[in-house]
Amino acid sequence: MSVVNLLSALARRWVVVLIGVGLTAVGCYQVLQTVGTQHQASSQVVLLLPPEASGLATPSNPFLNMQNGQVTLASMLAGTVSTADVNRRLVEDGNDAEYDVAVVPGAGPILQVTTTSTDPAAALATRNAVMKEIDTQLARLQKQADVPPRQLISGQRVAVSADAEVLGGSRIRALGATAAAGLLVTLLLALGLDRLLGSRGGPALGGARAAREGGRPTDSAGDDAEADAPATEPVRAAPSRVGGAARARNGGDQRSRRVG
Numbered sequence: 001m002s003v004v005n006l007l008s009a010l011a012r013r014w015v016v017v018l019i020g021v022g023l024t025a026v027g028c029y030q031v032l033q034t035v036g037t038q039h040q041a042s043s044q045v046v047l048l049l050p051p052e053a054s055g056l057a058t059p060s061n062p063f064l065n066m067q068n069g070q071v072t073l074a075s076m077l078a079g080t081v082s083t084a085d086v087n088r089r090l091v092e093d094g095n096d097a098e099y100d101v102a103v104v105p106g107a108g109p110i111l112q113v114t115t116t117s118t119d120p121a122a123a124l125a126t127r128n129a130v131m132k133e134i135d136t137q138l139a140r141l142q143k144q145a146d147v148p149p150r151q152l153i154s155g156q157r158v159a160v161s162a163d164a165e166v167l168g169g170s171r172i173r174a175l176g177a178t179a180a181a182g183l184l185v186t187l188l189l190a191l192g193l194d195r196l197l198g199s200r201g202g203p204a205l206g207g208a209r210a211a212r213e214g215g216r217p218t219d220s221a222g223d224d225a226e227a228d229a230p231a232t233e234p235v236r237a238a239p240s241r242v243g244g245a246a247r248a249r250n251g252g253d254q255r256s257r258r259v260g
Contacts (some may be wrong), residue, residue, distance in 0.1 A: 006191075013190040020186025027178045035174045036118035039164035041127040045134050045155045047074055047109035053151045070109035070153060073141065078103055078111060080137045081130060090129055097126035101134070111155075120164035131157060 010017050047070045051059035078101045080086065090099075097117035104110040113130050117123040138155055147153075 009194040010187075010190055013194050016190045016193055017186060020182065020189060024179060024182025024186065027182055028175055031174050031178045032171065035171050037171060038116050038118060038167040039120040039123045040114060040116045040167050041120075041123040041161055041164040042112070042114045043127055043131060043160040044104070044158045045111040045113065045131060046158055047077075047111075047138070047153050048156055049151060049153055056150075066108050071103070073138075073153060074103045074109040074111055076141060077101075077134055077137055080141075081133050086133060086137075090126065090133070093129065095122070095126040095129040097122045099126055099130050101130060116167065117164075123164040127161075131155075131160075 048062040049065050049067070049070070051062060053062075054060040054065055081101045090096075097115045097119070099113065099115040101114075102112050104112050111134065113127060113134070115123045115127040115130065117126065135155055138153065142152055
């Protein structure tokens with residue numbers, strides 16, 4: 001189907017197209033009303049050893065004294081805070097925003113905390129509750145391992161956002177999906193109706209002009225060939241000429257017999 005035929009079919013079924021576009025617009029409006037704007041709050045927690053971890057006589061910079069064990073502990077904390085039990089406890093305390101805790105790849109013992117909610121206050125409250133839960137789980141894990149006081153790891157909070165930022169991607173994706181689905185259904189219905197009505201009352205896309213004129217598409221080449229062909233009529237000889245020719249033959253026969 002060419003673009004011209006497609007546009008012609010849509011023009012013939014303009015009522016269906018108009019209704020479909022109107023319903024699509026209503027659906028997009030409903031999406032904007034029901035799908036709330038998402039807000040995100042984030043922070044990071046860095047696991048650091050105390051300066052005296054390398055020795056009381058030789059204290060070291062905690063940011064330069066990072067061991068592989070700290071990265072392992074960060075992974076353990078991310079898994080512990082993300083369990084269903086901790087999530088349930090946070091929800092019971094009123095922190096019902098969605099949250100995610102993960103180790104920043106290739107950056108050392110750094111935990112990335114991210115919360116999302118349609119309520120910016122809920123996103124901030126849940127973010128703060130998750131950071132507090134990280135501190136609680138960090139102390140519990142080290143107590144279970146009997147870590148010496150001189151090597152106790154602490155969590156330092158960095159990159160803590162003061163406000164929750166707006167995420168418009170979810171509404172845009174929902175709006176785009178609704179508009180695309182509505183227009184596609186409208187197109188299919190218009191083409192299907194045009195084909196159905198065309199099969200019953202005449203050609204839908206091809207030969208539309210002939211259908212409007214009340215005729216049918218004809219083969220112009222065949223008509224031209226028939227029009228150009230000369231008309232053939234039976235050849236009739238004149239009676240006088242036929243009679244003269246017969247008499248001439250009879251006279252010739254008689255002379256030949258007398259000579260003989």
